[in-house]
Amino acid sequence: MTHWIIVPVVLPAVLGALIVLAMRNDLLLQRVFGLAGTVALTVVALALLRAALLYPPEVYLLGNWPAPFGIVLVLDRLAALLVLLTMVLALFVQLYAIGTGWDAQGRHFHALFQFQLMGLSGAFLTGDLFNLFVFFEVLLIASYGLMIHGGGRDRLRAGVQYVAFNLVGSTLFLFALATIYSVTGTLNMADLAVKVALLPQGDAALLRVGAMLLLVVFAIKGALVPLQFWLPGTYAAAPGPVAALFAVMTKVGAYAVIRVYTLIFPPTAPATGPMIGDVLLPAALVTLGIGAVGVMGAGTLARQVAFAAIASMGTLFTATALFTPQATAAALYYLLHSTLATAILFLLADLVLARRGTGTLRQVLPPVAQGGLLAALFFAGAIALAGLPPLSGFAGKLLILQAARDHVATVWPVILVTSLLMILGFAAAGSTLFWKAHATPGDRERETPSTAALPLVAVFGLTGCLVALTVFAGPVLRVLDATAADLYAPAPYIAANALPAQD
Amino acid sequence: MEYLIASGVGLMTAAGVYLILRRHTFPVIVGLALLSYAVNLFIFASGRVAIGMPPILTKGAAGYTDPLTQALVLTAIVISFGMSAVIVMMALGAFLETGHDRIDTNDGESNGEGVGD
Numbered sequence: 353m354t355h356w357i358i359v360p361v362v363l364p365a366v367l368g369a370l371i372v373l374a375m376r377n378d379l380l381l382q383r384v385f386g387l388a389g390t391v392a393l394t395v396v397a398l399a400l401l402r403a404a405l406l407y408p409p410e411v412y413l414l415g416n417w418p419a420p421f422g423i424v425l426v427l428d429r430l431a432a433l434l435v436l437l438t439m440v441l442a443l444f445v446q447l448y449a450i451g452t453g454w455d456a457q458g459r460h461f462h463a464l465f466q467f468q469l470m471g472l473s474g475a476f477l478t479g480d481l482f483n484l485f486v487f488f489e490v491l492l493i494a495s496y497g498l499m500i501h502g503g504g505r506d507r508l509r510a511g512v513q514y515v516a517f518n519l520v521g522s523t524l525f526l527f528a529l530a531t532i533y534s535v536t537g538t539l540n541m542a543d544l545a546v547k548v549a550l551l552p553q554g555d556a557a558l559l560r561v562g563a564m565l566l567l568v569v570f571a572i573k574g575a576l577v578p579l580q581f582w583l584p585g586t587y588a589a590a591p592g593p594v595a596a597l598f599a600v601m602t603k604v605g606a607y608a609v610i611r612v613y614t615l616i617f618p619p620t621a622p623a624t625g626p627m628i629g630d631v632l633l634p635a636a637l638v639t640l641g642i643g644a645v646g647v648m649g650a651g652t653l654a655r656q657v658a659f660a661a662i663a664s665m666g667t668l669f670t671a672t673a674l675f676t677p678q679a680t681a682a683a684l685y686y687l688l689h690s691t692l693a694t695a696i697l698f699l700l701a702d703l704v705l706a707r708r709g710t711g712t713l714r715q716v717l718p719p720v721a722q723g724g725l726l727a728a729l730f731f732a733g734a735i736a737l738a739g740l741p742p743l744s745g746f747a748g749k750l751l752i753l754q755a756a757r758d759h760v761a762t763v764w765p766v767i768l769v770t771s772l773l774m775i776l777g778f779a780a781a782g783s784t785l786f787w788k789a790h791a792t793p794g795d796r797e798r799e800t801p802s803t804a805a806l807p808l809v810a811v812f813g814l815t816g817c818l819v820a821l822t823v824f825a826g827p828v829l830r831v832l833d834a835t836a837a838d839l840y841a842p843a844p845y846i847a848a849n850a851l852p853a854q855d
Numbered sequence: 856m857e858y859l860i861a862s863g864v865g866l867m868t869a870a871g872v873y874l875i876l877r878r879h880t881f882p883v884i885v886g887l888a889l890l891s892y893a894v895n896l897f898i899f900a901s902g903r904v905a906i907g908m909p910p911i912l913t914k915g916a917a918g919y920t921d922p923l924t925q926a927l928v929l930t931a932i933v934i935s936f937g938m939s940a941v942i943v944m945m946a947l948g949a950f951l952e953t954g955h956d957r958i959d960t961n962d963g964e965s966n967g968e969g970v971g972d
Contacts (some may be wrong), residue, residue, distance in 0.1 A: 482927060482930070486930065486934070489934050489938070493937065493938065493941060496941055496945065500945065500948070503948075503952075504952075505949075505952045505953050508945065508948050508949040508952050508953070509949050509952075509953060511945055511949070512880060512942065512945050512946050512949045512958060513958060515938075515941065515942045515945055516875070516880075516883055516884075516887065516942060516958065519887045519890075519891075519935075519938055519942065520875060520887070520890070522934070522935075522938070523887075523890045523891060523893075523894050523935075526894040526897075526898060526931055527894055527897060529898070529927075530894070530897050530898040530900075530901035530924075530927075531901065533898075533901050533902070533923075533924070533927075534900075534901035534902070534903075537921075
């Protein structure tokens with residue numbers, strides 16, 4: 353048993369506390385330690401991914417209590433992949449926040465950032481449903497702080513709505529867990545997988561209720577229709593870099609769906625059967641439609657990107673809902689891609705806002721500083737998120753279409769039409785922001801915002817990741833295929849938990 | 856006793872849901888608190904309702920009461936307590952900034968503007 357598995361949880365926890373206690377008044381120290389922590393976490397995540405690819409799933413027993421009684425962390429390919437994605441995204445977002453000075457606009461940005469990373473990696477690594485709830489709360493409470501970072505009327509108002517909505521979600525999560533516990537008597541995921549498969553018929557109804565309640569909770573996290581309405585207001589009002597980091601928060605919902613409904617309630621489980629996929633698929637398609645229409649109709653750039661995030665969650669859940677190894681591999685590829693692409697656009701929306709003074713798309717304003725460069729980046733981000741060649745969005749959607757060959761009548765038209773709508777929406781936004789923009793005589797000179805290089809380096813870095821994801825699509829897809837195959841053959845995952853023999 | 860606990864959970868959930876749907880932050884926060892009480896009781900009951908049983912099974916005992924749900928409830932109480940403190944602080948901040956405590960304000964287009972400066 354290696355202790356490295358717990359590093360992505362413990363290191364940010366210690367660092368966050370240290371930043372709050374020891375360097376609360378020194379921004380430079382906070383930046384140095386925060387950045388060093390994220391770099392270290394990225395390295396650890398890389399090492400963990402390597403270990404997960406080479407060896408079977410590994411279990412870390414917290415407090416050395418054996419599996420169904422104590423809490424376990426489980427490192428498998430899916431968890432390692434998502435931890436690495438989180439850390440790479442966090443690294444660039446943190447660079448951006450430092451470069452633009454966002455982290456100086458309020459206190460405790462770096463501490464909250466580390467706590468957020470702790471919650472995210474804990475949620476990906478844990479092998480216990482109740483512990484998943486706890487890590488959800490950790491990442492949520494950090495996100496509340498980050499969401500209202502910098503203050504301001506609109507942000508606080510959107511923040512209260514966001515918190516209230518998520519508290520209801522947490523309560524539902526607890527109801528679901530208690531229901532499942534009352535039937536099975538365990539909350540360890542591997543133990544649940546074994547027990548659910550062996551459950552007598554009589555208890556199936558209660559378990560089905562628990563499984564559906566859980567789906568509702570994950571739908572809130574993943575902004576699935578009809579529970580998506582919190583997202584546009586929250587993400588549009590959040591500070592730019594925070595919104596970019598939140599791009600991975602919706603993916604926690606998708607991760608939880610993939611994990612729980614392949615391991616505990618797979619389509620073969622007698623208690624639930626194919627019910628989950630049957631519910632998820634129509635909801636995902638409607639989500640995709642609403643997101644695309646929102647991209648067409650949004651009045652500000654940040655809201656447009658938020659709706660694009662909803663659309664990408666719709667695409668992701670569409671692929672997830674098919675519950676086949678091929679579709680899940682496609683979903684994972686799209687997950688990696690859409691997280692990075694959404695983050696790029698959120699950062700760009702923030703850059704444009706800082707230069708233009710307003711994010712509105714209803715009004716043509718004079719060109720912004722570095723307009724050409726931003727336009728090029730916006731172009732790259734938009735075609736990636738809309739799914740045009742040559743970037744990874746195209747490959748991702750192609751994989752999903754290929755995996756959905758059995759649903760040509762439903763999935764194909766929705767994905768293709770919504771892609772067109774998103775292209776139109778982004779094209780309209782891009783031409784308003786960059787193309788039609790012209791200097792009119794009599795315009796007062798806008799004060800030039802800082803044209804520091806670091807924010808652009810961060811955006812370029814994320815774009816570089818997207819390009820790498822496209823160029824190395826073959827090797828990446830091989831890894832994802834193996835990951836998806838693992839999910840549908842969970843015996844090694846369960847065996848790693850070393851459960852006592854069932855009596 | 857099952858009947859009492861079940862109706863308690865049901866009543867508190869109903870009242871909580873009703874309050875959450877109100878327009879102002881104060882009833883919403885009270886509603887969230889009621890919901891968290893309801894769920895705490897629910898978790899407690901999910902370990903089966905038993906009186907006078909030892910929490911740890913020994914050879915001589917007739918039965919036992921599940922100690923795990925009590926640990927779960929404790930965790931849930933601590934977390935919901937912290938979360939209530941956070942939302943009270945944020946609601947207070949929003950009230951002081953905006954001058955009213957409406958929670959239902961539509962997050963229309965004006966909200967996305969002038970935020971990022």
